[in-house]
Amino acid sequence: MDLRALKTFEACVRLGHFQKAAEELQYAPSTVTLQIQRLEADLGVALFVRDGKRVIVTEAGQWLQHEASALLKSIGVIRQTVYDIASGDEGAVRFAAIEPIASQRLAAVIADFYKTRPNVELTMEVSGSKSIIDKVRAGELDFGICSAPSTNLLLEFEPLIEERLGVMVNVNHPLADRDGITASALAGLTVLVKESNCIYRELWETTFRPTGQHAFTCVEVGSFFVIQQLVKAGLGVGIVPIYSGLELEGSSVIRPFVDLDPVLGVGIVCRDKKFLGKASLLLMDAIKDACMPVSIEQNL
Structure with a gap:
Protein backbone atom coordinates (compact mmCIF):
# COMPACT_ATOMS: atom_id res chain seq x y z
CA MET A 1 0.00 0.00 0.00
CA GLY A 88 23.45 11.09 18.15
CA ASP A 89 20.47 11.66 20.46
CA GLU A 90 19.68 7.93 20.56
CA GLY A 91 21.59 4.74 19.89
CA ALA A 92 24.05 2.66 21.88
CA VAL A 93 27.67 3.28 22.84
CA ARG A 94 29.89 0.47 24.12
CA PHE A 95 33.31 1.56 25.29
CA ALA A 96 35.96 0.88 27.91
CA ALA A 97 38.80 2.71 29.62
CA ILE A 98 41.74 1.90 31.83
CA GLU A 99 42.17 3.22 35.34
CA PRO A 100 42.92 5.76 36.58
CA ILE A 101 41.98 7.84 33.54
CA ALA A 102 38.46 6.38 33.73
CA SER A 103 37.78 7.94 37.12
CA GLN A 104 40.18 10.87 37.05
CA ARG A 105 39.43 12.26 33.57
CA LEU A 106 36.39 10.56 32.03
CA ALA A 107 33.76 10.39 34.78
CA ALA A 108 32.78 14.06 34.47
CA VAL A 109 32.79 13.89 30.66
CA ILE A 110 30.50 10.88 30.60
CA ALA A 111 28.14 12.42 33.15
CA ASP A 112 27.83 15.61 31.06
CA PHE A 113 27.33 13.60 27.87
CA TYR A 114 24.53 11.53 29.41
CA LYS A 115 22.76 14.62 30.77
CA THR A 116 22.48 16.05 27.26
CA ARG A 117 21.67 12.71 25.61
CA PRO A 118 19.70 10.65 28.17
CA ASN A 119 18.24 8.36 25.48
CA VAL A 120 21.65 7.02 24.46
CA GLU A 121 22.32 3.59 25.93
CA LEU A 122 25.79 3.79 27.48
CA THR A 123 27.84 0.74 28.45
CA MET A 124 31.23 1.45 30.02
CA GLU A 125 33.80 -1.11 31.11
CA VAL A 126 36.90 -0.48 33.19
CA SER A 127 39.61 -2.91 32.21
CA GLY A 128 43.23 -3.34 31.19
CA SER A 129 44.68 -2.23 27.86
CA LYS A 130 45.09 -5.73 26.45
CA SER A 131 41.50 -6.69 27.21
CA ILE A 132 40.18 -3.43 25.75
CA ILE A 133 42.19 -3.80 22.55
CA ASP A 134 41.03 -7.41 22.11
CA LYS A 135 37.37 -6.42 22.56
CA VAL A 136 37.62 -3.48 20.18
CA ARG A 137 39.22 -5.73 17.60
CA ALA A 138 36.48 -8.35 18.08
CA GLY A 139 33.74 -5.73 17.69
CA GLU A 140 32.53 -6.12 21.28
CA LEU A 141 33.38 -2.48 21.99
CA ASP A 142 32.94 0.58 19.77
CA PHE A 143 36.12 2.16 21.11
CA GLY A 144 38.46 2.13 24.06
CA ILE A 145 40.72 4.49 26.02
CA CYS A 146 44.01 2.68 26.61
CA SER A 147 47.64 2.39 25.56
CA ALA A 148 48.58 2.12 21.90
CA PRO A 149 47.86 -1.24 20.22
CA SER A 150 50.42 -3.12 18.17
CA THR A 151 50.54 -1.80 14.60
CA ASN A 152 49.97 -5.29 13.17
CA LEU A 153 46.44 -5.29 14.64
CA LEU A 154 45.42 -2.64 12.08
CA LEU A 155 43.44 -0.59 14.59
CA GLU A 156 43.10 3.19 14.58
CA PHE A 157 44.76 4.94 17.50
CA GLU A 158 44.53 8.64 18.34
CA PRO A 159 46.81 9.80 21.19
CA LEU A 160 45.17 11.81 23.97
CA ILE A 161 47.61 12.32 26.83
CA GLU A 162 50.91 11.15 28.23
CA GLU A 163 50.88 9.73 31.74
CA ARG A 164 53.97 9.58 33.97
CA LEU A 165 54.55 7.23 36.85
CA GLY A 166 55.46 8.64 40.23
CA VAL A 167 55.80 7.47 43.82
CA MET A 168 52.86 7.69 46.21
CA VAL A 169 54.05 8.10 49.79
CA ASN A 170 52.42 8.64 53.15
CA VAL A 171 52.62 12.30 54.23
CA ASN A 172 54.61 11.17 57.27
CA HIS A 173 57.16 9.30 55.15
CA PRO A 174 60.62 10.96 54.83
CA LEU A 175 60.26 10.98 51.01
CA ALA A 176 57.15 13.16 51.26
CA ASP A 177 59.33 16.21 51.94
CA ARG A 178 61.16 15.83 48.64
CA ASP A 179 60.11 17.52 45.39
CA GLY A 180 61.29 14.50 43.42
CA ILE A 181 62.48 10.97 44.15
CA THR A 182 65.43 9.06 42.73
CA ALA A 183 65.30 5.35 41.93
CA SER A 184 67.96 4.67 44.55
CA ALA A 185 65.72 6.21 47.25
CA LEU A 186 63.47 3.12 47.02
CA ALA A 187 66.19 0.85 48.40
CA GLY A 188 65.03 -1.05 51.45
CA LEU A 189 61.37 -0.01 51.04
CA THR A 190 58.21 -2.00 50.37
CA VAL A 191 57.07 -0.96 46.88
CA LEU A 192 53.43 -1.50 45.86
CA VAL A 193 52.97 -2.14 42.14
CA LYS A 194 50.13 -3.28 39.87
CA GLU A 195 49.73 -6.88 38.75
CA SER A 196 52.07 -8.32 36.11
CA ASN A 197 49.64 -8.02 33.17
CA CYS A 198 48.99 -4.31 33.79
CA ILE A 199 50.40 -1.85 31.26
CA TYR A 200 51.62 0.39 34.10
CA ARG A 201 53.48 -2.53 35.65
CA GLU A 202 55.06 -3.22 32.27
CA LEU A 203 56.07 0.43 32.01
CA TRP A 204 57.56 0.30 35.51
CA GLU A 205 59.51 -2.87 34.76
CA THR A 206 60.92 -1.65 31.45
CA THR A 207 61.90 1.71 32.94
CA PHE A 208 63.31 0.57 36.26
CA ARG A 209 65.00 -2.73 35.32
CA PRO A 210 67.82 -1.11 33.26
CA THR A 211 68.92 0.85 36.34
CA GLY A 212 69.96 -2.40 38.04
CA GLN A 213 68.54 -1.20 41.36
CA HIS A 214 66.25 -3.84 42.88
CA ALA A 215 67.04 -3.64 46.60
CA PHE A 216 63.42 -3.38 47.72
CA THR A 217 60.45 -5.62 48.46
CA CYS A 218 57.82 -5.69 45.71
CA VAL A 219 54.14 -6.32 46.53
CA GLU A 220 51.55 -6.75 43.74
CA VAL A 221 48.19 -5.00 44.20
CA GLY A 222 45.35 -5.18 41.68
CA SER A 223 43.97 -1.66 42.19
CA PHE A 224 45.44 1.84 42.35
CA PHE A 225 42.82 2.76 44.91
CA VAL A 226 43.85 -0.16 47.10
CA ILE A 227 47.46 0.99 46.74
CA GLN A 228 46.23 4.39 47.87
CA GLN A 229 44.67 2.91 50.99
CA LEU A 230 47.70 0.74 51.76
CA VAL A 231 49.98 3.77 51.54
CA LYS A 232 47.61 5.61 53.85
CA ALA A 233 47.85 2.69 56.28
CA GLY A 234 51.63 2.91 56.23
CA LEU A 235 52.46 -0.14 54.09
CA GLY A 236 55.26 1.05 51.85
CA VAL A 237 55.12 3.35 48.83
CA GLY A 238 53.15 2.95 45.60
CA ILE A 239 54.09 3.25 41.94
CA VAL A 240 51.14 5.09 40.37
CA PRO A 241 50.31 7.50 37.52
CA ILE A 242 50.65 11.11 38.61
CA TYR A 243 47.09 12.31 39.23
CA SER A 244 46.27 14.73 42.01
CA GLY A 245 42.93 12.94 42.39
CA LEU A 246 44.76 9.82 43.59
CA GLU A 247 46.28 11.72 46.48
CA LEU A 248 44.49 11.72 49.81
CA GLU A 249 44.56 15.09 51.50
CA GLY A 250 46.39 14.79 54.79
CA SER A 251 47.32 11.16 54.10
CA SER A 252 49.36 10.73 50.91
CA VAL A 253 51.11 12.62 48.14
CA ILE A 254 52.62 11.66 44.78
CA ARG A 255 56.15 12.70 43.89
CA PRO A 256 57.75 12.43 40.40
CA PHE A 257 60.99 10.60 39.64
CA VAL A 258 63.94 12.87 39.01
CA ASP A 259 66.21 10.33 37.30
CA LEU A 260 63.65 8.18 35.45
CA ASP A 261 61.07 9.10 32.81
CA PRO A 262 58.36 6.39 32.84
CA VAL A 263 55.86 7.74 30.26
CA LEU A 264 52.77 5.96 28.87
CA GLY A 265 50.83 7.26 25.89
CA VAL A 266 47.05 6.86 26.31
CA GLY A 267 44.57 7.40 23.52
CA ILE A 268 41.43 6.30 21.69
CA VAL A 269 41.49 2.97 19.89
CA CYS A 270 38.82 1.80 17.44
CA ARG A 271 38.51 -0.35 14.34
CA ASP A 272 37.25 2.20 11.80
CA LYS A 273 35.51 5.46 12.63
CA LYS A 274 33.33 5.39 9.55
CA PHE A 275 31.48 2.36 10.93
CA LEU A 276 30.76 3.98 14.32
CA GLY A 277 27.40 5.48 15.27
CA LYS A 278 26.98 9.21 15.70
CA ALA A 279 26.62 8.93 19.50
CA SER A 280 29.97 7.10 19.72
CA LEU A 281 31.66 9.76 17.61
CA LEU A 282 30.18 12.55 19.73
CA LEU A 283 31.37 10.91 22.96
CA MET A 284 34.83 10.42 21.47
CA ASP A 285 34.92 14.11 20.55
CA ALA A 286 33.86 15.07 24.08
CA ILE A 287 36.64 12.92 25.53
CA LYS A 288 39.19 14.47 23.17
CA ASP A 289 38.04 17.98 24.10
CA ALA A 290 38.44 17.14 27.79
CA CYS A 291 41.86 15.53 27.44
CA MET A 292 43.74 17.20 24.61
CA PRO A 293 44.07 20.72 26.08
CA VAL A 294 45.57 19.38 29.31
CA SER A 295 49.36 19.54 29.14
CA ILE A 296 51.72 17.15 30.87
CA GLU A 297 52.72 19.93 33.26
CA GLN A 298 49.08 20.35 34.35
CA ASN A 299 48.81 16.60 34.82
CA LEU A 300 51.86 16.75 37.05
Missing part, protein backbone atom coordinates in the same frame (compact mmCIF):
# COMPACT_ATOMS: atom_id res chain seq x y z
CA ASP A 2 1.04 3.56 -0.69
CA LEU A 3 1.69 5.14 2.70
CA ARG A 4 0.74 8.55 1.36
CA ALA A 5 -2.65 7.21 0.32
CA LEU A 6 -3.04 5.54 3.71
CA LYS A 7 -2.23 8.83 5.43
CA THR A 8 -4.79 10.59 3.24
CA PHE A 9 -7.42 7.96 4.06
CA GLU A 10 -6.78 8.30 7.81
CA ALA A 11 -7.15 12.09 7.60
CA CYS A 12 -10.41 11.77 5.64
CA VAL A 13 -11.97 9.51 8.27
CA ARG A 14 -10.60 11.47 11.23
CA LEU A 15 -11.77 14.82 9.86
CA GLY A 16 -14.97 13.45 8.32
CA HIS A 17 -14.54 15.27 5.03
CA PHE A 18 -12.34 15.01 1.94
CA GLN A 19 -12.05 18.80 1.65
CA LYS A 20 -10.81 19.17 5.24
CA ALA A 21 -8.31 16.36 4.66
CA ALA A 22 -7.05 18.15 1.53
CA GLU A 23 -6.59 21.37 3.52
CA GLU A 24 -4.71 19.63 6.34
CA LEU A 25 -2.44 17.73 3.98
CA GLN A 26 -2.11 20.71 1.61
CA TYR A 27 -3.34 18.65 -1.34
CA ALA A 28 -5.73 19.59 -4.09
CA PRO A 29 -9.18 17.98 -3.52
CA SER A 30 -8.73 16.01 -6.74
CA THR A 31 -5.48 14.54 -5.37
CA VAL A 32 -7.29 13.30 -2.25
CA THR A 33 -10.03 11.72 -4.35
CA LEU A 34 -7.48 10.05 -6.64
CA GLN A 35 -5.47 8.62 -3.73
CA ILE A 36 -8.61 7.17 -2.09
CA GLN A 37 -9.66 5.61 -5.39
CA ARG A 38 -6.22 4.02 -5.84
CA LEU A 39 -6.26 2.72 -2.26
CA GLU A 40 -9.69 1.13 -2.79
CA ALA A 41 -8.51 -0.39 -6.05
CA ASP A 42 -5.40 -1.77 -4.37
CA LEU A 43 -7.44 -3.35 -1.54
CA GLY A 44 -10.29 -4.42 -3.79
CA VAL A 45 -12.93 -3.05 -1.41
CA ALA A 46 -14.97 0.11 -0.97
CA LEU A 47 -13.80 2.21 1.95
CA PHE A 48 -16.49 4.88 1.61
CA VAL A 49 -20.13 4.93 0.52
CA ARG A 50 -21.08 8.07 -1.41
CA ASP A 51 -24.51 9.39 -0.50
CA GLY A 52 -24.98 12.60 -2.39
CA LYS A 53 -22.52 15.06 -0.87
CA ARG A 54 -21.98 12.82 2.13
CA VAL A 55 -19.21 10.22 2.35
CA ILE A 56 -19.81 7.41 4.86
CA VAL A 57 -17.06 5.06 6.03
CA THR A 58 -17.77 1.38 5.40
CA GLU A 59 -17.19 -1.35 7.98
CA ALA A 60 -13.95 -2.30 6.22
CA GLY A 61 -12.97 1.35 6.20
CA GLN A 62 -13.58 1.68 9.93
CA TRP A 63 -11.30 -1.28 10.64
CA LEU A 64 -8.65 0.06 8.27
CA GLN A 65 -8.78 3.51 9.90
CA HIS A 66 -8.03 1.98 13.30
CA GLU A 67 -5.10 -0.02 11.96
CA ALA A 68 -3.85 2.84 9.78
CA SER A 69 -3.75 5.22 12.77
CA ALA A 70 -1.58 2.77 14.72
CA LEU A 71 0.63 2.10 11.70
CA LEU A 72 1.15 5.76 10.90
CA LYS A 73 1.99 6.46 14.53
CA SER A 74 4.56 3.66 14.47
CA ILE A 75 6.03 5.03 11.26
CA GLY A 76 6.30 8.44 12.91
CA VAL A 77 8.17 6.89 15.82
CA ILE A 78 10.45 5.02 13.42
CA ARG A 79 11.23 8.19 11.50
CA GLN A 80 12.00 10.11 14.68
CA THR A 81 14.13 7.32 16.15
CA VAL A 82 16.15 6.94 12.96
CA TYR A 83 16.71 10.70 12.91
CA ASP A 84 17.70 10.74 16.59
CA ILE A 85 20.17 7.88 16.08
CA ALA A 86 21.67 9.63 13.08
CA SER A 87 22.02 12.85 15.08
Whole structure:
Protein backbone atom coordinates (compact mmCIF):
# COMPACT_ATOMS: atom_id res chain seq x y z
CA MET A 1 0.00 0.00 0.00
CA ASP A 2 1.04 3.56 -0.69
CA LEU A 3 1.69 5.14 2.70
CA ARG A 4 0.74 8.55 1.36
CA ALA A 5 -2.65 7.21 0.32
CA LEU A 6 -3.04 5.54 3.71
CA LYS A 7 -2.23 8.83 5.43
CA THR A 8 -4.79 10.59 3.24
CA PHE A 9 -7.42 7.96 4.06
CA GLU A 10 -6.78 8.30 7.81
CA ALA A 11 -7.15 12.09 7.60
CA CYS A 12 -10.41 11.77 5.64
CA VAL A 13 -11.97 9.51 8.27
CA ARG A 14 -10.60 11.47 11.23
CA LEU A 15 -11.77 14.82 9.86
CA GLY A 16 -14.97 13.45 8.32
CA HIS A 17 -14.54 15.27 5.03
CA PHE A 18 -12.34 15.01 1.94
CA GLN A 19 -12.05 18.80 1.65
CA LYS A 20 -10.81 19.17 5.24
CA ALA A 21 -8.31 16.36 4.66
CA ALA A 22 -7.05 18.15 1.53
CA GLU A 23 -6.59 21.37 3.52
CA GLU A 24 -4.71 19.63 6.34
CA LEU A 25 -2.44 17.73 3.98
CA GLN A 26 -2.11 20.71 1.61
CA TYR A 27 -3.34 18.65 -1.34
CA ALA A 28 -5.73 19.59 -4.09
CA PRO A 29 -9.18 17.98 -3.52
CA SER A 30 -8.73 16.01 -6.74
CA THR A 31 -5.48 14.54 -5.37
CA VAL A 32 -7.29 13.30 -2.25
CA THR A 33 -10.03 11.72 -4.35
CA LEU A 34 -7.48 10.05 -6.64
CA GLN A 35 -5.47 8.62 -3.73
CA ILE A 36 -8.61 7.17 -2.09
CA GLN A 37 -9.66 5.61 -5.39
CA ARG A 38 -6.22 4.02 -5.84
CA LEU A 39 -6.26 2.72 -2.26
CA GLU A 40 -9.69 1.13 -2.79
CA ALA A 41 -8.51 -0.39 -6.05
CA ASP A 42 -5.40 -1.77 -4.37
CA LEU A 43 -7.44 -3.35 -1.54
CA GLY A 44 -10.29 -4.42 -3.79
CA VAL A 45 -12.93 -3.05 -1.41
CA ALA A 46 -14.97 0.11 -0.97
CA LEU A 47 -13.80 2.21 1.95
CA PHE A 48 -16.49 4.88 1.61
CA VAL A 49 -20.13 4.93 0.52
CA ARG A 50 -21.08 8.07 -1.41
CA ASP A 51 -24.51 9.39 -0.50
CA GLY A 52 -24.98 12.60 -2.39
CA LYS A 53 -22.52 15.06 -0.87
CA ARG A 54 -21.98 12.82 2.13
CA VAL A 55 -19.21 10.22 2.35
CA ILE A 56 -19.81 7.41 4.86
CA VAL A 57 -17.06 5.06 6.03
CA THR A 58 -17.77 1.38 5.40
CA GLU A 59 -17.19 -1.35 7.98
CA ALA A 60 -13.95 -2.30 6.22
CA GLY A 61 -12.97 1.35 6.20
CA GLN A 62 -13.58 1.68 9.93
CA TRP A 63 -11.30 -1.28 10.64
CA LEU A 64 -8.65 0.06 8.27
CA GLN A 65 -8.78 3.51 9.90
CA HIS A 66 -8.03 1.98 13.30
CA GLU A 67 -5.10 -0.02 11.96
CA ALA A 68 -3.85 2.84 9.78
CA SER A 69 -3.75 5.22 12.77
CA ALA A 70 -1.58 2.77 14.72
CA LEU A 71 0.63 2.10 11.70
CA LEU A 72 1.15 5.76 10.90
CA LYS A 73 1.99 6.46 14.53
CA SER A 74 4.56 3.66 14.47
CA ILE A 75 6.03 5.03 11.26
CA GLY A 76 6.30 8.44 12.91
CA VAL A 77 8.17 6.89 15.82
CA ILE A 78 10.45 5.02 13.42
CA ARG A 79 11.23 8.19 11.50
CA GLN A 80 12.00 10.11 14.68
CA THR A 81 14.13 7.32 16.15
CA VAL A 82 16.15 6.94 12.96
CA TYR A 83 16.71 10.70 12.91
CA ASP A 84 17.70 10.74 16.59
CA ILE A 85 20.17 7.88 16.08
CA ALA A 86 21.67 9.63 13.08
CA SER A 87 22.02 12.85 15.08
CA GLY A 88 23.45 11.09 18.15
CA ASP A 89 20.47 11.66 20.46
CA GLU A 90 19.68 7.93 20.56
CA GLY A 91 21.59 4.74 19.89
CA ALA A 92 24.05 2.66 21.88
CA VAL A 93 27.67 3.28 22.84
CA ARG A 94 29.89 0.47 24.12
CA PHE A 95 33.31 1.56 25.29
CA ALA A 96 35.96 0.88 27.91
CA ALA A 97 38.80 2.71 29.62
CA ILE A 98 41.74 1.90 31.83
CA GLU A 99 42.17 3.22 35.34
CA PRO A 100 42.92 5.76 36.58
CA ILE A 101 41.98 7.84 33.54
CA ALA A 102 38.46 6.38 33.73
CA SER A 103 37.78 7.94 37.12
CA GLN A 104 40.18 10.87 37.05
CA ARG A 105 39.43 12.26 33.57
CA LEU A 106 36.39 10.56 32.03
CA ALA A 107 33.76 10.39 34.78
CA ALA A 108 32.78 14.06 34.47
CA VAL A 109 32.79 13.89 30.66
CA ILE A 110 30.50 10.88 30.60
CA ALA A 111 28.14 12.42 33.15
CA ASP A 112 27.83 15.61 31.06
CA PHE A 113 27.33 13.60 27.87
CA TYR A 114 24.53 11.53 29.41
CA LYS A 115 22.76 14.62 30.77
CA THR A 116 22.48 16.05 27.26
CA ARG A 117 21.67 12.71 25.61
CA PRO A 118 19.70 10.65 28.17
CA ASN A 119 18.24 8.36 25.48
CA VAL A 120 21.65 7.02 24.46
CA GLU A 121 22.32 3.59 25.93
CA LEU A 122 25.79 3.79 27.48
CA THR A 123 27.84 0.74 28.45
CA MET A 124 31.23 1.45 30.02
CA GLU A 125 33.80 -1.11 31.11
CA VAL A 126 36.90 -0.48 33.19
CA SER A 127 39.61 -2.91 32.21
CA GLY A 128 43.23 -3.34 31.19
CA SER A 129 44.68 -2.23 27.86
CA LYS A 130 45.09 -5.73 26.45
CA SER A 131 41.50 -6.69 27.21
CA ILE A 132 40.18 -3.43 25.75
CA ILE A 133 42.19 -3.80 22.55
CA ASP A 134 41.03 -7.41 22.11
CA LYS A 135 37.37 -6.42 22.56
CA VAL A 136 37.62 -3.48 20.18
CA ARG A 137 39.22 -5.73 17.60
CA ALA A 138 36.48 -8.35 18.08
CA GLY A 139 33.74 -5.73 17.69
CA GLU A 140 32.53 -6.12 21.28
CA LEU A 141 33.38 -2.48 21.99
CA ASP A 142 32.94 0.58 19.77
CA PHE A 143 36.12 2.16 21.11
CA GLY A 144 38.46 2.13 24.06
CA ILE A 145 40.72 4.49 26.02
CA CYS A 146 44.01 2.68 26.61
CA SER A 147 47.64 2.39 25.56
CA ALA A 148 48.58 2.12 21.90
CA PRO A 149 47.86 -1.24 20.22
CA SER A 150 50.42 -3.12 18.17
CA THR A 151 50.54 -1.80 14.60
CA ASN A 152 49.97 -5.29 13.17
CA LEU A 153 46.44 -5.29 14.64
CA LEU A 154 45.42 -2.64 12.08
CA LEU A 155 43.44 -0.59 14.59
CA GLU A 156 43.10 3.19 14.58
CA PHE A 157 44.76 4.94 17.50
CA GLU A 158 44.53 8.64 18.34
CA PRO A 159 46.81 9.80 21.19
CA LEU A 160 45.17 11.81 23.97
CA ILE A 161 47.61 12.32 26.83
CA GLU A 162 50.91 11.15 28.23
CA GLU A 163 50.88 9.73 31.74
CA ARG A 164 53.97 9.58 33.97
CA LEU A 165 54.55 7.23 36.85
CA GLY A 166 55.46 8.64 40.23
CA VAL A 167 55.80 7.47 43.82
CA MET A 168 52.86 7.69 46.21
CA VAL A 169 54.05 8.10 49.79
CA ASN A 170 52.42 8.64 53.15
CA VAL A 171 52.62 12.30 54.23
CA ASN A 172 54.61 11.17 57.27
CA HIS A 173 57.16 9.30 55.15
CA PRO A 174 60.62 10.96 54.83
CA LEU A 175 60.26 10.98 51.01
CA ALA A 176 57.15 13.16 51.26
CA ASP A 177 59.33 16.21 51.94
CA ARG A 178 61.16 15.83 48.64
CA ASP A 179 60.11 17.52 45.39
CA GLY A 180 61.29 14.50 43.42
CA ILE A 181 62.48 10.97 44.15
CA THR A 182 65.43 9.06 42.73
CA ALA A 183 65.30 5.35 41.93
CA SER A 184 67.96 4.67 44.55
CA ALA A 185 65.72 6.21 47.25
CA LEU A 186 63.47 3.12 47.02
CA ALA A 187 66.19 0.85 48.40
CA GLY A 188 65.03 -1.05 51.45
CA LEU A 189 61.37 -0.01 51.04
CA THR A 190 58.21 -2.00 50.37
CA VAL A 191 57.07 -0.96 46.88
CA LEU A 192 53.43 -1.50 45.86
CA VAL A 193 52.97 -2.14 42.14
CA LYS A 194 50.13 -3.28 39.87
CA GLU A 195 49.73 -6.88 38.75
CA SER A 196 52.07 -8.32 36.11
CA ASN A 197 49.64 -8.02 33.17
CA CYS A 198 48.99 -4.31 33.79
CA ILE A 199 50.40 -1.85 31.26
CA TYR A 200 51.62 0.39 34.10
CA ARG A 201 53.48 -2.53 35.65
CA GLU A 202 55.06 -3.22 32.27
CA LEU A 203 56.07 0.43 32.01
CA TRP A 204 57.56 0.30 35.51
CA GLU A 205 59.51 -2.87 34.76
CA THR A 206 60.92 -1.65 31.45
CA THR A 207 61.90 1.71 32.94
CA PHE A 208 63.31 0.57 36.26
CA ARG A 209 65.00 -2.73 35.32
CA PRO A 210 67.82 -1.11 33.26
CA THR A 211 68.92 0.85 36.34
CA GLY A 212 69.96 -2.40 38.04
CA GLN A 213 68.54 -1.20 41.36
CA HIS A 214 66.25 -3.84 42.88
CA ALA A 215 67.04 -3.64 46.60
CA PHE A 216 63.42 -3.38 47.72
CA THR A 217 60.45 -5.62 48.46
CA CYS A 218 57.82 -5.69 45.71
CA VAL A 219 54.14 -6.32 46.53
CA GLU A 220 51.55 -6.75 43.74
CA VAL A 221 48.19 -5.00 44.20
CA GLY A 222 45.35 -5.18 41.68
CA SER A 223 43.97 -1.66 42.19
CA PHE A 224 45.44 1.84 42.35
CA PHE A 225 42.82 2.76 44.91
CA VAL A 226 43.85 -0.16 47.10
CA ILE A 227 47.46 0.99 46.74
CA GLN A 228 46.23 4.39 47.87
CA GLN A 229 44.67 2.91 50.99
CA LEU A 230 47.70 0.74 51.76
CA VAL A 231 49.98 3.77 51.54
CA LYS A 232 47.61 5.61 53.85
CA ALA A 233 47.85 2.69 56.28
CA GLY A 234 51.63 2.91 56.23
CA LEU A 235 52.46 -0.14 54.09
CA GLY A 236 55.26 1.05 51.85
CA VAL A 237 55.12 3.35 48.83
CA GLY A 238 53.15 2.95 45.60
CA ILE A 239 54.09 3.25 41.94
CA VAL A 240 51.14 5.09 40.37
CA PRO A 241 50.31 7.50 37.52
CA ILE A 242 50.65 11.11 38.61
CA TYR A 243 47.09 12.31 39.23
CA SER A 244 46.27 14.73 42.01
CA GLY A 245 42.93 12.94 42.39
CA LEU A 246 44.76 9.82 43.59
CA GLU A 247 46.28 11.72 46.48
CA LEU A 248 44.49 11.72 49.81
CA GLU A 249 44.56 15.09 51.50
CA GLY A 250 46.39 14.79 54.79
CA SER A 251 47.32 11.16 54.10
CA SER A 252 49.36 10.73 50.91
CA VAL A 253 51.11 12.62 48.14
CA ILE A 254 52.62 11.66 44.78
CA ARG A 255 56.15 12.70 43.89
CA PRO A 256 57.75 12.43 40.40
CA PHE A 257 60.99 10.60 39.64
CA VAL A 258 63.94 12.87 39.01
CA ASP A 259 66.21 10.33 37.30
CA LEU A 260 63.65 8.18 35.45
CA ASP A 261 61.07 9.10 32.81
CA PRO A 262 58.36 6.39 32.84
CA VAL A 263 55.86 7.74 30.26
CA LEU A 264 52.77 5.96 28.87
CA GLY A 265 50.83 7.26 25.89
CA VAL A 266 47.05 6.86 26.31
CA GLY A 267 44.57 7.40 23.52
CA ILE A 268 41.43 6.30 21.69
CA VAL A 269 41.49 2.97 19.89
CA CYS A 270 38.82 1.80 17.44
CA ARG A 271 38.51 -0.35 14.34
CA ASP A 272 37.25 2.20 11.80
CA LYS A 273 35.51 5.46 12.63
CA LYS A 274 33.33 5.39 9.55
CA PHE A 275 31.48 2.36 10.93
CA LEU A 276 30.76 3.98 14.32
CA GLY A 277 27.40 5.48 15.27
CA LYS A 278 26.98 9.21 15.70
CA ALA A 279 26.62 8.93 19.50
CA SER A 280 29.97 7.10 19.72
CA LEU A 281 31.66 9.76 17.61
CA LEU A 282 30.18 12.55 19.73
CA LEU A 283 31.37 10.91 22.96
CA MET A 284 34.83 10.42 21.47
CA ASP A 285 34.92 14.11 20.55
CA ALA A 286 33.86 15.07 24.08
CA ILE A 287 36.64 12.92 25.53
CA LYS A 288 39.19 14.47 23.17
CA ASP A 289 38.04 17.98 24.10
CA ALA A 290 38.44 17.14 27.79
CA CYS A 291 41.86 15.53 27.44
CA MET A 292 43.74 17.20 24.61
CA PRO A 293 44.07 20.72 26.08
CA VAL A 294 45.57 19.38 29.31
CA SER A 295 49.36 19.54 29.14
CA ILE A 296 51.72 17.15 30.87
CA GLU A 297 52.72 19.93 33.26
CA GLN A 298 49.08 20.35 34.35
CA ASN A 299 48.81 16.60 34.82
CA LEU A 300 51.86 16.75 37.05
